[in-house]
Amino acid sequence: MSGRRGGGRSLSWAVKFEKRGLWTRNAVAGTSVYGETRRKFSGREYRRWDAQRSKLAAGMLLTKNDPGILLPEAGTQILYLGAGHGTTVSHLHDHLCGKDNERGGRLVAIDIAPRCLRDLTHLAQSRKGLVPILGDVRKFTTWGALIQRRVGWLFQDVAQAGQVDIFLSACARFLAPEGLALLSLKAASERFSKKDEDEVFAEVGQRIVAAGYHLVEAISLAGFEQQHTLFVARRII
Numbered sequence: 001m002s003g004r005r006g007g008g009r010s011l012s013w014a015v016k017f018e019k020r021g022l023w024t025r026n027a028v029a030g031t032s033v034y035g036e037t038r039r040k041f042s043g044r045e046y047r048r049w050d051a052q053r054s055k056l057a058a059g060m061l062l063t064k065n066d067p068g069i070l071l072p073e074a075g076t077q078i079l080y081l082g083a084g085h086g087t088t089v090s091h092l093h094d095h096l097c098g099k100d101n102e103r104g105g106r107l108v109a110i111d112i113a114p115r116c117l118r119d120l121t122h123l124a125q126s127r128k129g130l131v132p133i134l135g136d137v138r139k140f141t142t143w144g145a146l147i148q149r150r151v152g153w154l155f156q157d158v159a160q161a162g163q164v165d166i167f168l169s170a171c172a173r174f175l176a177p178e179g180l181a182l183l184s185l186k187a188a189s190e191r192f193s194k195k196d197e198d199e200v201f202a203e204v205g206q207r208i209v210a211a212g213y214h215l216v217e218a219i220s221l222a223g224f225e226q227q228h229t230l231f232v233a234r235r236i237i
């Protein structure tokens, strides 16, 4: 739940919203991950969560709902598909795990690119609870055994053709009932991109609903990421 404490509005124990910007309590005080600014709130160090570089942060700034709803529950297991170099992953880790994984979370982060894995592995050395995996998100058989319990929160940002099929398969296999799944979709990456952007996004929303999910919100990320929408879906059964 959101609340106001010691400067800025708290979206969670580790995430603050202040003057239209987001900040996360740094699990590794004294270090930045991608050159982001650090500052103190009530004597604790926070890192600025740059919405120009994180679609989750952009979605949190643009949602019509309480932005805290988009976050996973701290101390749980989550699955992140398309982790990149760890920008968003690092902020999620601040919230999910905290210093020395004081919250007891587990963040499984998958990416196909060896260069990304190098950065994620480096990050994981100082961020307990972060589990980077080199793998293709389409090939569950190679990494799925590492997810032994279904997750309550899943995020996908792979920017490649077939994003919706990958997302729906991953949700069917790994998302727990009532779990929240977020799909960052780039219209131009879809095969049916001869349609205009609005048609692509409308069709994706319909597919998510037809697959049995409640579409909580489709957040246009215009202003931060062109041609991107963040779909927020809840598993009903």
Ligand SMILES: C[S@@+](CC[C@H](N)C(=O)[O-])C[C@H]1O[C@@H](n2cnc3c(N)ncnc32)[C@H](O)[C@@H]1O
Residues within 6 Å of the ligand: 053, 054, 055, 056, 081, 082, 083, 084, 085, 086, 087, 088, 089, 110, 111, 112, 113, 116, 135, 136, 137, 138, 157, 158, 159, 160
């Ligand atoms: C836009 S970047 C992710 C940025 C990241 N989500 C962030 O906010 O910091 C997309 C990532 O998806 C990865 N990717 C694309 N296709 C993939 C696949 N089939 N399996 C795993 N990763 C994939 C790319 O290597 C790339 O790092």
